[in-house]
Amino acid sequence: MRAICVASAALLGAGALALAAPAAVAATGGERGTASFGFDVSPTTVAAGGEVTLNVWGCATEAKVFSSAFDPVVIPKGQHSATATVGWQAEPGTVKVTFQCEGEYGNKDLTIEAGQQSGRGQSHMHAQKGVKAGAGGTIAGFDPGDIGLGLALVMGSVGAAYHWSHRRTAEEDN
Template sequence: MRAIRVASAALLGVSALALSSPAAVAAVAKGDNNITPFGFSVLPQTIAAGGQVTLQLDRDNGGCVGSATVSSGVFDTITIPGNRSSATAVVDWDAKPGAVYKVTFSCDGVSGSTSLTIASGRTNPTPNPNPYPYPYRGVHAGEGGTVAGFDLKEIGLGAALIAGSVGAAYHFSRRRTSEDGT
């Protein structure tokens, strides 16, 4: 009887450990390996057909030194020169509402991708108030912290689940009943 309790407690511990793995492990398992020596983003990530998106590179850490190309099926291929960190692109008018398009950033032989969602409705094209097509070293607000992609709530919940399952396993393995003879 004691072996059943120990085995079930061990199984509970292994299950909690398996279910609390970070999202990064799941992404690598699916093949979504977007780890690059440079950061990149598309702002906004949801836009209506005909809208203008900003394509940003993080060149501060030296991961992307040369010119970068950004390509997608929803706008023309854009080249970001080596002395700039962002560019703009206009989404095609015939982009399908609700569709998610892949946007690929390539620099120095390394590529990474993110997604761009097309919202329903259309926007009126507005002229660019910036006379220069590539802003020079814009603000890097909202890019995340040093642990990009990790959610502290998920990590805390995972740690609590693991601690709880280890505690339960210890409790059930040390608990004695009248059936054991002591």
């Protein structure tokens, strides 16, 4: 009987964690504004000629992505990502990437890095300050309030499961 209580507590905790995770991911996704879908560009900094991955979630139809840095991209219904190649003619600086889903729009910034032109018109990158790496699994970009709320929800559900499993065990012993 003890194994059932422990398994129930573990499943309740895992369920609470699974329910809290999508909200945390969606909160850090795109600059949603009034859009009811999520979107992201990865990486956010790229050289001319480089590739970016365009991600969309929560869109029930096909999504369209537009930018002056690359040709328009369509992410078919049922898929969540596509790649785009930044044109060699892209000027260094920040450009807007616009995501469209069911008449709603959302924007994300993409930074084009400066390169050095070669004789054939292709850009070659020269690192000046080292490689700009991503967050690498850290909590970069998360709001401490969101982290605290999520942790409180998970800990509360684990605590409630522990309480109920031990309470029931005590009642059965009598």
